[in-house]
Amino acid sequence: MNIPDEALYALLRQALETRATTTRQRALYYVLRDAILAGKLQPLSRLPGSRILAQALTLSRNTINAALEQLAIEGYLTRNRQGTTVSPLPSPPEAAVPSVQPVTLAGRLQHLPVGTRRDSPALWLTPGLPATNYFPLSLWRRLLDNVLRSEGSLLLGYGDPAGEPRLRVAIARHLALSRGIHCDASQIVITEGSLEGMSLCTHILSQAGDIAWVENPGYPGAKSVFMTAGLSVVGVPIDEEGLALDKTLATPSLIFTSPSHQYPLGQVMSASRRLALLEYAQRQGAWIIEDDYDSEFRYSGEPIPAMLGMRENAPVVYLGTFSKTLFPALRIGFMVMPPALAEAVKPIVAALLRGGHRAEQLALAHFIEEGHYARHLAAMRRLYRKRQGALREALASELLHPHQVRGGDGGLHLTVIMDQVNDVALAEQARRYQLAPGALSRLYLDPTAAQCGLILGYGNTSASHYRSAVRTLNRLIAKPQRGQG
Structure with a gap:
């Protein structure tokens, strides 16, 4: 039923008197909108004129008209020479208490691995967190300031979807020295961490219903990405030589592995096991996603070369991140693809990614080039x-x-x-x-x-x-x- 004028004035006065930080105009807007949505102001009912409302509420006509005009713009009211009326809207629910629509998640999300809890400040013994208090923050601030001073507003626009070219060149040089990967900057795509790299690999190298092999036990992020994309995840056991290749398992499109330091058990995949996995993937038309998340921290012997560098044109996409070597909030990682794949996915990368974090990427490039990273x-x-x-x-x-x-x-x-x-x-x-x-x-x-x-x-x-x-x-x-x- 429509509210009589006196009752309407009383409702509006109460809203104006009890308003907290909002203006009189917004308070008037909210109380009228809520009354319309609740059905207290019926469709096609006419409101008093702005002059009458201004006198009744002791407000200026400008305040009244501004609130009414906003409601008209949003479709709650209709204003013309004949006056202001309530626009017809779908009827509100009859129940006194609004019903809460049940939330139904997509079936593929029902059995995702339990997410890792991240605390700030971090608790002791948290896996995967570096010693951020040892990071040279003053140096990093200086590099960022230099980049912003030299580039200025040029950094505020979109960048190259594959990432800042200077950073990709710096990463290519670093990988050649530290990981035995000889690649061109054009084979590198900058990501917001390993998870985005995995997601991109899943988009470009598989389709829903395909099989993905993961290490068991292994990194839960990989399982989450594959399950979210609708892939069937198959666990491959880990033995003393790393991922135990089992040719009787369903043929995969993707094989996820961390060969240089298996997470969480720590094995290094043997050379013979690596070569066998490369041969299997090549023969089956599968792709290996090599996660090299903490290989930079090896405490005995020489660094373990990456699988991507073991064989020319190996069917391997290499993922790296600076979250563990520098600090997690940096959110910069990268993926390295074989030349043919890198060339083929250029238009896809341009469609799926937008260049961003440009100042941080350029500061990181300087950090690497000037030897600070090493x-x-x-x-x-x-x-x-x-x-x-x-x-x-x-x-x-x-x-x-x-x-x-x-x-x-x-x-x-x-x-x-x-x-x-x-x-x-x-x-x-x-x-x-x-x-x-x-x-x-x-x-x-x-x-x-x-x-x-x-x-x-x-x-x-x-x-x-x-x-x-x-x-x-x-x-x-x-x-x-x-x-x-």
Whole structure:
């Protein structure tokens, strides 16, 4: 039923009196809009003229007209020479309490791996986080300032969809020296991290319904990307030589692997296993996605060359990121493709990506070119080598539960395998004590058939905290845990 004029005036006065930070014009707009949406002002009913409303509410006609005009622009009112009327709108629901529409996610999203919780500030033992307090922030600020001064407003427009050419050249030079990858800048696409690189690979190299192989256990981000794209994910077991090629499995379109330092168990894929996987992929028309996320941090022997550099025109797309070597918020990664693929996907890259973060990309290019990146990596290797050794010592002397330490001679984490523990509950309980280890079982495709254990990140945690952290884990392990097994 339509509100009588006096009741309408009372409603409007109350809204104006109780307004908080909004203006009188916006308060009038909101109360009229809400009354129309609730059906209190019926369709085609006429409102009093602006002069009458102004007198009744002690407002200026300009304020009244501005609110009414905005409602007319949005289609709630109709204004003409005959006056102002309420526009016909779909009837509101009859129920007194508005019903909440049930949320139904796409079926392919129902079984995604549990996402990793990211805390700020980061908790101790968080896997995959570098020592951000050691990053040369003042140097980085100076490089950014120099870039902005020299380039100015030119950086405010869209850039090359594949990324700033100068950064791609700098990355190509770095990869030739450090990873044994000899490529041209045209083969490199700058991404916002490994996940975007994986998503791009999935778009250009597969279609819904295809098979994707992933390491089991392995990086949950890869599984999430493949499942979201509608691929069928098949887990391939990990042994002492890395991904155990099984030719009896369904033929894949994509094979995801981290051969230089397997996540989370730390194996280095043997040369014979790499060559066999390359030959299999070439024969089956599959593509290998090589995730090289923390290969820069190897603490014994020489760096392990990338698979992409082992054979000319290998069916490999190489993914790298600066999130682990510099700092996560940088959100700059890259992918390297064989020449033929890089040429074929140029128009696709232009359609799917927009050049951005131009100042940061150019600052990073200078950071690499001037040798700061190599020096920072060397310093971080020394730091992380000491931290890994200290964590191994703390586990050996303090951890009471029977365990096996895995993780290899590199990276930013150690994996502690333990039977008869509920690692998911244990990891959740540890957060109450400012510790954030990862649960190993969550990295398996089938957690019910998984090994249990904790993934302990040492990149962001000073060695002085290790013994007390392990003692805290001892107390938590000793407590009864629901669903233990």
